[in-house]
Amino acid sequence: QQQVKQSPQSLIVQKGGISIINCAYENTAFDYFPWYQQFPGKGPALLIAIRPDVSEKKEGRFTISFNKSAKQFSLHIMDSQPGDSATYFCAASIKAAGNKLTFGGGTRVLVKP
């Protein structure tokens, strides 16, 4: 039973386009929703994160949108660049449970020049 479901599994976008990745969760106790970026051969690295009391967070070209009632959150990559080609993971955690991360299945993004 996957507690965090991520879609799509992969996407191809042209340079300058918008990449959108969606995640849905089941456990309403989750209180922290980070996104991690992973390049081939490397470990995941934190990209951006949001708390459930905020509906949107923007850092540069990356934006998280959060819909608490629908139990969904998404990552938007604006003006996608070839250097953004990577695998992206959404995740969720519960502070009271030691901040253990529950990950989605990942989305492989390819930005074509």
Place this chain on the structure above:
Amino acid sequence: NAGVTQTPKFQVLKTGQSMTLQCAQDMNHEYMSWYRQDPGMGLRLIHYSVGAGITDQGEVPNGYNVSRSTTEDFPLRLLSAAPSQTSVYFCASSYRGYLAEAFFGQGTRLTVV
């Protein structure tokens, strides 16, 4: 500044062999954890620790043991390797606080034949 260091980077084991994956962090983080990454399944938590001498099971603990005798080190032991344990293993560490960023090592690619 080394961060989280995992050794070895690659390992091939025969079914039934045992081995220890090493993980060390130099950031004085309280929390440490082990994940395995399999295609389409994201990262799944194997074991985690909230401090020296304290460990607990994650989502997929069977076949693995951990111990944490120091703040810096968190080794993962495979007791009797099975082909189903072929995966990429990541160690991560973080501070104890809410919204704490998890820092990942570069991973160990393990193949069990």
